[in-house]
Amino acid sequence: MNMSIMRLKTKVLLLLGMVSILVSCTGNAAKETPIVEIVEDTMVAYPGRTFSYSAKFSDAQDKQLVAAQRLGLSTPPKDRAAAAKMKKHLTLIKSNENYIVDSLDHSIPYLVPAAAAELQRIGEGFADILKRNGLPHYRFYVTSILRTQDDVKKLQRRNSNATSNSCHCYGTTFDLAYFRFEKAQPSREYMHQDNLKLVLGQVLLNEQRAGNIYVKYEKKQACFHITVRE
């Protein structure tokens, strides 16, 4: 065996040795990292006063529809293809640090810019109340956004309550679930969903009082139905 082959062999062996050390290190690291399960055992709460959601959030459909037709799309899109052509007038709504866009069955994630800005403001208001009260950061769910006339027809088959002239067809209206919230970081502290509903309710109350939105409390769909009005 000549010297150059010997040297090559040594190099290969060295490399193999390094690889095996690396493999064993990562292997050990994985074994040694303990999986810490954080148990939610400390309930914390927003101290705001409760109020009647159905009394405060009773802005009727006809009132919301006037605002939707004034501020929204001039023609409700017939189907998804028609909606796609209107995208230049619409803002894409994506999950962010303050809310989650749910998997949408009968709607698509687009709003007119004024409504998109309002949703953003509601998200910031919700996060702000939690932060100011030293509470964990939660996100709420957006459950319905822009519906085409086809979506509305499909919904009507399921739910006789769904009106054919829906505010959701104008891109001004969105639904926020009040029974489902997601905590951003695991922690021992948690909040009851009724209390998170109160935080969201308080934000909506402020926005409604400022004349920015109409709100209807939808018991059947367990959501706040919101139309921008400014």
Ligand SMILES: [Zn+2]
């Ligand atoms: Zn709605």
